[in-house]
Amino acid sequence: MLDWKTNSALAAGKGATVQQFVAIVGDHRLEAEIAPWGEGRLRINGRDIAHVDDAKDRRQAFRAIKAVAERYVETHMNKIAVPMLPAVKAKLLEGKKGLIVGIANDKSIAWGCAKAFRAFGAEVAVTYLNDKAKKFVEPLARGLEAPIFMPLDVSISGQMEAVFERVTKEWGKLDYLVHSIAFSPKEALQGRVVDVSREGFATTMDVSCWTFIRMAHLAEPLMKKGGTLFTMSYYGSQMVVKNYNIMGVAKAALECTVRYLAAELGPKGIRVHAISPGPLATRAASGIPEFDALLDKAKAKAPARSLVSIDDVGVATAFLAHDAARLITGETLYVDGGYHIMD
Numbered sequence: 001m002l003d004w005k006t007n008s009a010l011a012a013g014k015g016a017t018v019q020q021f022v023a024i025v026g027d028h029r030l031e032a033e034i035a036p037w038g039e040g041r042l043r044i045n046g047r048d049i050a051h052v053d054d055a056k057d058r059r060q061a062f063r064a065i066k067a068v069a070e071r072y073v074e075t076h077m078n079k080i081a082v083p084m085l086p087a088v089k090a091k092l093l094e095g096k097k098g099l100i101v102g103i104a105n106d107k108s109i110a111w112g113c114a115k116a117f118r119a120f121g122a123e124v125a126v127t128y129l130n131d132k133a134k135k136f137v138e139p140l141a142r143g144l145e146a147p148i149f150m151p152l153d154v155s156i157s158g159q160m161e162a163v164f165e166r167v168t169k170e171w172g173k174l175d176y177l178v179h180s181i182a183f184s185p186k187e188a189l190q191g192r193v194v195d196v197s198r199e200g201f202a203t204t205m206d207v208s209c210w211t212f213i214r215m216a217h218l219a220e221p222l223m224k225k226g227g228t229l230f231t232m233s234y235y236g237s238q239m240v241v242k243n244y245n246i247m248g249v250a251k252a253a254l255e256c257t258v259r260y261l262a263a264e265l266g267p268k269g270i271r272v273h274a275i276s277p278g279p280l281a282t283r284a285a286s287g288i289p290e291f292d293a294l295l296d297k298a299k300a301k302a303p304a305r306s307l308v309s310i311d312d313v314g315v316a317t318a319f320l321a322h323d324a325a326r327l328i329t330g331e332t333l334y335v336d337g338g339y340h341i342m343d
């Protein structure tokens with residue numbers, strides 16, 4: 001239950017027109033504005049999330065807005081120390097073991113994937129970038145009951161190999177891999193593509209693309225009975241998206257890599273996919289200027305008129321890891337509410 005307090009800066013009680021209530025969850029601010037004629041609005045961190053205009057009075061509008069807010073907190077914020085895994089009855093991925101790279105915190109796309117894979121019964125090995133990141137990732141790994149929890153900074157040589165050695169020792173096989181990392185130095189990411197330095201280009205491509213190739217290389221011998229490799233891409237690989245810059249170039253290379261790896265590894269039953277989610281407010285996204293404008297545009301233009309959540313991405317990814325998807329490979333799957341089909 002959220003703890004709603006009236007905004008004391010505004011007039012309240014009888015005679016007041018619109019009342020405002022505020023609830024704080026962690027560092028998120030939820031605001032409900034309720035009008036006596038049965039209209040209500042929910043804003044989270046200044047962003048419009050929901051609007052109710054058909055309630056019969058103030059009380060009913062507030063009840064509706066409170067219900068939306070609680071659902072939102074449950075599915076999108078999931079913050080409170082012990083992570084919540086969705087309850088899924090059908091353990092469709094039972095017996096599968098996989099490695100998920102890229103959980104920084106509970107907003108990460110990789111975390112959405114980890115929750116979905118675990119909820120469907122798969123085992124999940126988790127890595128964290130470094131000691132600083134460890135305290136955010138550890139409670140999440142605990143919630144997943146991850147039997148392997150190791151540091152992995154792909155720019156430190158030997159760390160990728162160490163993780164795969166541990167997987168070999170612990171499991172002797174791998175059924176799926178989720179590569180959900182990207183990095184570009186600020187001057188490279190925020191500058192024009194035409195100005196990018198050799199080092200900026202090389203680092204962007206190295207972390208965001210080559211590491212997927214190397215992880216596929218290390219996973220191949222562990223996928224003797226087949227498996228699925230995933231990486232995360234974005235629409236900026238196909239179209240020029242304002243502020244996406246050099247990362248668009250890296251994602252284009254990544255999607256092309258997916259096709260070559262799918263062709264090379266397909267005869268061994270190893271499938272390879274890029275998942276292309278719509279914009280999500282994660283740590284990585286905070287490096288992209290005017291990201292809020294991108295979110296607003298995505299919501300307005302997508303046929304679904306809705307932003308995607310990390311859970312939406314997780315479930316779609318988990319589906320492709322299921323044996324039922326065994327003849328789907330080399331795909332770039334958009335999880336974007338249909339945004340990419342619109343002019």
Ligand SMILES: NC(=O)c1ccc[n+]([C@@H]2O[C@H](COP(=O)([O-])OP(=O)(O)OC[C@H]3O[C@@H](n4cnc5c(N)ncnc54)[C@H](O)[C@@H]3O)[C@@H](O)[C@H]2O)c1
Nearest residue numbers: 102103104108109153154181182232234279280282283284
């Ligand atoms: N957020 C979005 O809108 C969006 C949309 C489409 C695709 N993506 C992609 O999804 C993936 C995950 O990003 P996210 O949005 O969940 O953000 P995030 O910040 O939660 O995850 C990015 C991850 O990359 C990791 N990383 C960066 N450098 C690393 C290194 N040297 N070694 C190991 N790990 C490193 C970080 O530790 C972090 O866990 C990225 O590939 C991103 O480009 C994001």
